[in-house]
Amino acid sequence: MQNEARLIHLESGMVIGERYTLVGKLGSGGMGDVYAAEDSKLQGKLRAIKVTDSERASEEARVLMRLNHPNLPHIMDSFTLTDYGAEAIVMDYIHGVTLGELFSRHNRELSFGEVLRLALPICSALVYLHSQFPPIVHRDLKPSNIMVEHNGHVRLIDFGIAKSRTVLQTLTTMKLGTPGFAAPEQHLGRSEVRTDIYGFGALLYYLLSGGSYLNPAERMNQSVGFMRRLRADVPTRFADLLWRMVQPRIEDRYNTMAEVERELHAFAGMGANRDVHVRYPGIQGGNPEGARAMRIAVVPVSSGAGATFVAITLAKLLAAGGIPCAAAEFPSERPEWAALLRSNMRGRDQLEERYYSWNEQGVWWHAQKHPVTEDYRDELDKLRLKLRMKNIAVSVTDVSSGAFTHHKDWLLESDLVLVVADPYPSRWKANQILELEQLSGKLEARGASLKWIANKDAPFSGRSEWLGMMPKRPAAAVPLLPATEWLDVIWRGKWATDTKGLCKPLEKAFKPILDFIGQETQRNAAYVRFGG
Incomplete structure (x- = not known):
């Protein structure tokens, strides 16, 4: 075209x-x-x-x-x-997901009240567009062109094919719109304000029918099929509203979007829907072009437990085992990685505003440049974008510091959360242990995992009692490194995995975790792209 x-x-x-x-x-x-x-x-x-x-x-x-x-x-x-x-x-920049992503994450099941709450702001935007002189017709209403922010705010996006010309005007050579949502007249190269009424009705039908598209044969009469696909909680009168919106003949639809808005507000005024809130999962992970890397978050049960050590060591061992990965530190007021990994930062990307980025032995490292004191939403979305790399199988994030309110969302969107605990339970907090147990249940409900790692393990008299204090048996026990050797390695700008004497016991300790990750990445192989 x-x-x-x-x-x-x-x-x-x-x-x-x-x-x-x-x-x-x-x-x-x-x-x-x-x-x-x-x-x-x-x-x-x-x-x-x-x-x-x-x-x-x-x-x-x-x-x-x-x-x-x-x-x-x-x-x-x-x-x-x-x-x-x-x-x-x-x-x-809109902090959120498309309506299509939100719908998928709810297994294509949104209640009538939830769909109505999403529909009202979309309709308001369309009424506003149609009130312009001349009217602006969007012409491409579909789930991927609607954004839902973390707070539930809805925005209509992508005006790439919007038209602001005379009504019912013949287009050039393009037949615009998206199959399943486009009105019949768009296939003839025509559109007007009632074209959006059809598209809006098709969108609502899609959301209220578990993702079904309109069947052209069923639009000729109000068939059983049209009604049967709608959710059980959709009122009959609302089904009649949808039916009129998606009529093939323009003149059989509502005349204006303002009429549709009045009808929607009548349903919104019903007591059953007055306090409905859209269930927003608060997650934004996933590669926009379809890649599926395993997302791992490493979090300490208390300050100083060693989550940073575990995260960096895990990334290095994964890469050494042939699993390409990315590793980053969570945005915080006290960045550490740039200092810890300073000798390995040759060739780092200086163009980035917030992170040093470089590749070393199979790991894409992202070390925070400057402290983050505000606007965490921007920083988290930037980090998500960095970790959406096409050629990685695993991303590892060190969630040792930063705003705890933002930790929760990041952990919830992970495929594997590793909780690092050291032998100093006096620093553990009961409420945090409870939150981690609740997090474990939420992760398991969607097929993800939470595992505990015993760090700084040594043969002391209270070892069994310490290990028993963890809600789950630890998946790995990482040994306490000899202080002199570890300090010598750090001061030479190296890491424990760079020294044979320290690397061997670490490989043995991490083996259960590495085996688990290897199995998961193989299971997801159909979704992971290892090429450039």
């Missing part, structure tokens, strides 16, 4: 627009690539930048610049990438 955009591929670390450092790619579509970038003029604040060579890009920027609605993206900047023949649109 001659109007389809040619995707422009940019590399992480590149600076564009003289102020935006690319952190990673968020996604791709027919209308361009979207990147996360740090804004150097605002202390590295995260932005989303859409890059495309489509002639519609400048039109999209003009459309967005004059809009102001809480459920639409806010445009910050736009400029031309002359060397690439491309346009860049800079928007605020």
Whole structure:
């Protein structure tokens, strides 16, 4: 198709627009690539930048610049990438997931009340768009074009094919929209405000039917199939509303989105739905292009337990065993890795605002540059992007420090949490042990694991009692290293795994964990890409 955009591929670390450092790619579509970038003029604040060579890009920027609605993206900047023949649109970065991701994480089951709560802000945004002069028709309403933030706030995104021209106008050579959600007239190259009414109805039907698309044959009459696929908690009157929204003939639908909004508010006013909240899992992991690396978080049961040592050692042993991995420290006010690994940082990436990044013997290391004192959401999303590498099987994060409220989300999204405990239970806190047990139950419920590691193990008289204090039998017991040898290694800028005398007992101690990780990565092999 001659109007389809040619995707422009940019590399992480590149600076564009003289102020935006690319952190990673968020996604791709027919209308361009979207990147996360740090804004150097605002202390590295995260932005989303859409890059495309489509002639519609400048039109999209003009459309967005004059809009102001809480459920639409806010445009910050736009400029031309002359060397690439491309346009860049800079928007605020939305901390959350697409509605499609949220739906999948709930096993395609959202209650009627939850869908209604999501639908109201989407409808409000569409009413606003249609009230512009001339009306703006979105034309591509689908789960991946709706973002749900961590606090439940909803935003309609991607105006790549939005139209702001005369009503019912014939398009050029493109038939726009997404199959399953596109109105019949879009296949003829036409659209108007009632096109969005159809798309919105198709979207709601998809969410309320466990992910079913409309069957064209069933749109001719209100068939049993149309009704049967809807959830049992969908009121009959709401099913009638959906039916009218998705009529094939434009004139048989509601005339305006404002009419639809009034109907939705009538349902929202019902007592049963007044206090419904969307269950947002608070996770954002996963490679946007489909790679599936195992995510491991290492957390101490108390300060000084040795989680940093375990995390770094685990990453080195994984790489030595042929499992490519990435390792990073959790954003905190007291970064340590840059000092601990200083002799291995040759060739590090100096373009990154917050992290030193370099590859050494099969491990991509990410050491924090500067303390993080605020805006943890930005820092966590930057770290997630760094760990979404296509050529790794495992990512290891040292969650030794940082804001505890943010630890919880990170641990919940992990595939394996390793809790490190040392022989000083006087520093353990009962409430933290309880929280870790609760975390273990939540992880197991979704097929993930929590394992305990006994660190600084030695043959002392209270050893059995110490090991018995852990809620689970430790999966590994890491020996207490001889102080003189360990200090000598550290002061030479090396690590314990670099010395044969220390590496051998560590390999033996970590073997149960390494075997478990090896089995899990093999099981996930269909989802992990080991190539570049």
